[in-house]
Amino acid sequence: MDLHLKVEVLDAKTREQLCFLDKVEPHSTIGDIKSLFYKLYPRWYPARQSLTLDPKGKFLRDEEILQSLPVGTTATMYFKDLGPQLGWTTVFFAENIGPLLIYLLFYFRVPYIYSDRCAFTSSPHKVVTMACVCHTFHYLKRLIETIFVHRFSHGSMPLRTIVKNCLYYWGFSAWLAYYINHPLYTPPSYGEVQVHYAMVIFAICEMGNFSIHLSLSHLRGDRSRGRRFPAPSKNPFTWLFFFVSCPNHTYEVGTWVSFSIMTQCLPVAVFTVLGFIQMTVWAKGKHRAYVREFKDYPAVRVAIIPLIL
Amino acid sequence: MSAAAQGTSKAAHGDVAPKKKKGPGALATAYLVIYNVVMTAGWLVIAVGLVRAYVARGSYHGLYYSIEKPLKFFQTGALLEILHCAVGIVPSSVVLTGFQVLSRVFLTWAVTHSVREVQSEDSVLLFVTAWTVTEIIRYSFYTFSLLNHLPYLIKWARYTFFILLYPMGVTGELLTIYAALPYVQKTGLYSVTLPNKYNFSFDYYTFLILIMISYIPLFPQLYFHMLRQRKKVLGRTEDYSKVE
Numbered sequence A: 001m002d003l004h005l006k007v008e009v010l011d012a013k014t015r016e017q018l019c020f021l022d023k024v025e026p027h028s029t030i031g032d033i034k035s036l037f038y039k040l041y042p043r044w045y046p047a048r049q050s051l052t053l054d055p056k057g058k059f060l061r062d063e064e065i066l067q068s069l070p071v072g073t074t075a076t077m078y079f080k081d082l083g084p085q086l087g088w089t090t091v092f093f094a095e096n097i098g099p100l101l102i103y104l105l106f107y108f109r110v111p112y113i114y115s116d117r118c119a120f121t122s123s124p125h126k127v128v129t130m131a132c133v134c135h136t137f138h139y140l141k142r143l144i145e146t147i148f149v150h151r152f153s154h155g156s157m158p159l160r161t162i163v164k165n166c167l168y169y170w171g172f173s174a175w176l177a178y179y180i181n182h183p184l185y186t187p188p189s190y191g192e193v194q195v196h197y198a199m200v201i202f203a204i205c206e207m208g209n210f211s212i213h214l215s216l217s218h219l220r221g222d223r224s225r226g227r228r229f230p231a232p233s234k235n236p237f238t239w240l241f242f243f244v245s246c247p248n249h250t251y252e253v254g255t256w257v258s259f260s261i262m263t264q265c266l267p268v269a270v271f272t273v274l275g276f277i278q279m280t281v282w283a284k285g286k287h288r289a290y291v292r293e294f295k296d297y298p299a300v301r302v303a304i305i306p307l308i309l
Numbered sequence B: 001m002s003a004a005a006q007g008t009s010k011a012a013h014g015d016v017a018p019k020k021k022k023g024p025g026a027l028a029t030a031y032l033v034i035y036n037v038v039m040t041a042g043w044l045v046i047a048v049g050l051v052r053a054y055v056a057r058g059s060y061h062g063l064y065y066s067i068e069k070p071l072k073f074f075q076t077g078a079l080l081e082i083l084h085c086a087v088g089i090v091p092s093s094v095v096l097t098g099f100q101v102l103s104r105v106f107l108t109w110a111v112t113h114s115v116r117e118v119q120s121e122d123s124v125l126l127f128v129t130a131w132t133v134t135e136i137i138r139y140s141f142y143t144f145s146l147l148n149h150l151p152y153l154i155k156w157a158r159y160t161f162f163i164l165l166y167p168m169g170v171t172g173e174l175l176t177i178y179a180a181l182p183y184v185q186k187t188g189l190y191s192v193t194l195p196n197k198y199n200f201s202f203d204y205y206t207f208l209i210l211i212m213i214s215y216i217p218l219f220p221q222l223y224f225h226m227l228r229q230r231k232k233v234l235g236r237t238e239d240y241s242k243v244e
Helices: A030-040 A088-107 A126-149 A159-180 A191-221 A236-242 A247-263 A266-293 B003-012 B026-057 B064-077 B080-087 B094-113 B122-146 B152-158 B162-187 B204-236
Strands: A005-011 A017-024 A049-052 A074-081 A085-087 A156-158
Touching: A005 A030, A017 A030, A030 A049, A085 A088, A085 A159, A088 A126, A088 A156, A088 A159, A126 A159, A126 A191, A126 A247, A156 A159, A159 A266, A191 A236, A191 A247, A236 A247, A247 A266, B026 B064, B026 B080, B026 B122, B064 B094, B064 B122, B080 B094, B094 B122, B094 B162, B122 B152, B122 B162, B152 B204, B162 B204
Parallel strands: A005 A074
Antiparallel strands: A005 A017, A049 A074, A085 A156
């Protein structure tokens, strides 16, 4: 008896047969199918391929094994081209290098941004320099984390999404940098006190965020003990895990709130609110995934704001 | 099992099934019918008001003033439609509906109401007329659809009149915004300048120009979408007899 399966790949839109694979091992994965498909169609590298069992269904994960899928001896799959893809590292790098450099253009008052006589001048206010240090530090930290800390799932993002994301991050950093470094910038109403308190909170949140990223990275790396959910460790910054599923997002919100207070700049506050909304959506998704996967998930934990959200 | 028989008996018991798989409940349907009837009536009032004023004055200049209040009331009332989508009793996208309603409300309040000098412009009549005819057809379309008694004429009108009304409305809107520009610039309407405590600035003049520019990519997309919908909706009915 021939235990091999046959795989037929059809175009999801036109339903024309793109390829027919004979003698496929039943324990092959979707990833294997994608590699075989790639050999026939060299321009569609595996990351660009979306294979589904139903033309409108959800795409199959690379790790899925053929014989565990609800298919007969001939598996029919539908192919969709996801477009050019970029890996997560590239994505993160692009999203973060922009704000870093763009802010500096405004800080150094490069010509044509403000009036000619202000070109290359510097602000008399200390808070403006402090804000630049904080902003730059924040994005440098992110770049370093992207290279050395984060362990990205093998996965990628379509080019269009990256362009959209970069426009968002780069655009906002230009908008807020414009006002903070403007010759007519007004320092915070409560002066030094306001700036210093905000900076302390900023520093705490940055350290917290970094601690969480480290913790999550170790969790990913340590596959030997099976899948575990993140938990507090000896590092006090990770104790936020007692209360929330995504303390990295909590700290990030804290960072931007403190930056808003430090600069007393409305565009920064707008960016903070939008970021908070987006991060809450992500955190709630992650929280739900944790609760579904782990039966012993701590009941007191919520998604992003302790005891509240 | 006699599933087919069960199916027919269900229909016989008057199981009112809306076209979509879930659809609004009976209470929601009643509310929506009332809402759409009220809106149809409202825009009819505006239409009648326009015609009466035209007949009384003998010219079509300055007709805006005769329907200013009902226009503001009923166009602003359309904000409820965003709520309908959000709550789920209407199967449209919140974002799309929100975008459409907010752009109308913006033109009504932030341009026409706010800049008195444009109220006597003919471009205002142009978009008000386009909106009036469109809304009368649209709301009656919804009313009849909810009652499952949609006359082909209304469906045809909904998917055909836009061909003329949409460009007409867009032209009126753009001309009105354009007419408002010099006054906005002169008075600094809705604008905030530096320096200020919150380190923020907003130039309404530039904002209006950007709005006008945004029509360039948006209008063709929406227009061609409606043309495609027309093909889909009206094209099919050639197979069936014209209802009612």
